[in-house]
Amino acid sequence: MLRRIFVHEMQSNANIDAFYALRRNQVKKSIKDVYGKNGTTIDVRMLAYSTVINMMTSMFWGGTLEGDIGANINAQFRDAVSELLIIWGKPNISDFFPFPASFDIQGIQGDMKRASRWMEKIFDFVIDPRTKNNTNISNNDFLDFLLEFKDHETRKSLSRPQIKALSCDIVIGGTGTTSTSFEWTMAELMLHPEVMKKTQEELTKVVGDANVVEEYHFHKLPYLQAVVKETLRLHPSAPLLLPRCPSQTCTLGGYTIPKGAKVFLNAWAMHRDSQLWENPYEFRPERFVGDSNKLDFSGNKFHYIPFGSGRRMCAGLHLGERMLMYTLATFLHMFHWKVPDGEKPDTGEKFGIVLEKSTPLIVIPTPRLNNLKLYH
Numbered sequence: 001m002l003r004r005i006f007v008h009e010m011q012s013n014a015n016i017d018a019f020y021a022l023r024r025n026q027v028k029k030s031i032k033d034v035y036g037k038n039g040t041t042i043d044v045r046m047l048a049y050s051t052v053i054n055m056m057t058s059m060f061w062g063g064t065l066e067g068d069i070g071a072n073i074n075a076q077f078r079d080a081v082s083e084l085l086i087i088w089g090k091p092n093i094s095d096f097f098p099f100p101a102s103f104d105i106q107g108i109q110g111d112m113k114r115a116s117r118w119m120e121k122i123f124d125f126v127i128d129p130r131t132k133n134n135t136n137i138s139n140n141d142f143l144d145f146l147l148e149f150k151d152h153e154t155r156k157s158l159s160r161p162q163i164k165a166l167s168c169d170i171v172i173g174g175t176g177t178t179s180t181s182f183e184w185t186m187a188e189l190m191l192h193p194e195v196m197k198k199t200q201e202e203l204t205k206v207v208g209d210a211n212v213v214e215e216y217h218f219h220k221l222p223y224l225q226a227v228v229k230e231t232l233r234l235h236p237s238a239p240l241l242l243p244r245c246p247s248q249t250c251t252l253g254g255y256t257i258p259k260g261a262k263v264f265l266n267a268w269a270m271h272r273d274s275q276l277w278e279n280p281y282e283f284r285p286e287r288f289v290g291d292s293n294k295l296d297f298s299g300n301k302f303h304y305i306p307f308g309s310g311r312r313m314c315a316g317l318h319l320g321e322r323m324l325m326y327t328l329a330t331f332l333h334m335f336h337w338k339v340p341d342g343e344k345p346d347t348g349e350k351f352g353i354v355l356e357k358s359t360p361l362i363v364i365p366t367p368r369l370n371n372l373k374l375y376h
């Protein structure tokens with residue numbers, strides 16, 4: 001039920017549109033920050049992570065937490081999400097040897113419980129004033145939506161644990177994936193200056209030099225879309241998707257899969273299979289331009305599934321796509337980017353539930369547009 005609420009109710013196009021102003025404000029803040037660092041080095045992972053998490057918190061509880069308290073709670077939230085993502089990605093021996101699982105040999109379960117309690121406290125802190133004061137003031141954010149939600153058929157509201165569980169899934173599912181995809185795209189563009197040039201030329205043509213990128217520009221940016229698709233092919237942010245578990249013993253491709261087995265689908269390997277892709281290890285956005293552009297994120301063509309496929313596919317697909325496109329288009333349109341002299345970005349990967357670059361991408365931004373007012 002929670003998945004249905006999130007996918008069909010919260011993520012309708014109208015709702016995603018309604019939260020656009022909140023996302024835009026956060027990206028504007030990041031532009032100002034980057035502008036302030038003009039000519040010096042910045043860590044793209046930090047930039048992407050803080051921009052995405054700020055968009056998330058802004059969509060969750062909007063501008064209701066202002067001043068020092070707001071800054072503090074947002075910072076705590078950022079730390080709690082980072083910690084949960086790290087714990088979530090750790091290989092857990094108990095998954096493979098269920099017998100000693102109750103001993104929690106690596107302490108992963110304990111760490112997870114502690115971080116989840118921390119996260120819950122933050123949600124309680126934000127939810128309490130809204131339910132206690134009963135002010136009826138509309139904040140137009142995710143939290144309002146969840147607090148006011150009533151099932152069409154049963155007329156039942158969501159309980160507080162349900163609200164917190166759903167919120168946690170959304171934030172954990174959306175933050176690392178989107179920010180990592182941003183960093184990988186920037187890394188590939190730094191390694192392929194000709195692709196960077198073409199992407200920025202397209203932005204100049206479509207957006208112009210006197211305007212900022214808006215979400216309505218996206219459908220006129222096929223090359224940037226191709227760059228994003230190609231990045232997600234080579235660097236799918238959840239390389240093994242989420243584990244499946246058959247409810248019945250079944251046979252697939254001649255293999256018997258017992259009921260209850262944990263099944264991982266290796267999207268990373270499928271995206272690099274030379275029987276399915278020409279020169280699979282090369283970064284070539286052109287493969288997604290024109291006719292082959294028919295490949296999309298719907299998960300219907302099984303050789304390209306960066307957002308997964310089927311009933312458990314990414315619940316935040318539309319929002320994730322928009323946040324990624326918007327941040328990339330904006331930063332590429334507003335700034336020139338170069339790596340520090342003598343350095344070359346690498347494409348080494350770090351194992352985890354989210355596929356991160358093994359070393360952070362460090363770059364130097366300089367303003368690209370003449371109208372400096374656009375940076376404030």
Ligand code: HEM
Pocket residue numbers: 003169170171173174175177178181232236237238241242243305306307308309310311312313314315316317319320321323324
């Ligand atoms: C570039 C951005 C993103 C990518 C590449 C991505 C990718 C994925 C993938 C591959 C899965 C597993 C699907 C499967 O196993 O079939 C997944 C699940 C999920 N994603 Fe995303 N995601 C992104 C953004 C987001 C955002 C922004 C949100 C929330 C706002 C989100 C929420 C979720 C949730 C809740 C699940 C779990 C679904 C379930 O268990 O049924 N994702 N995502």
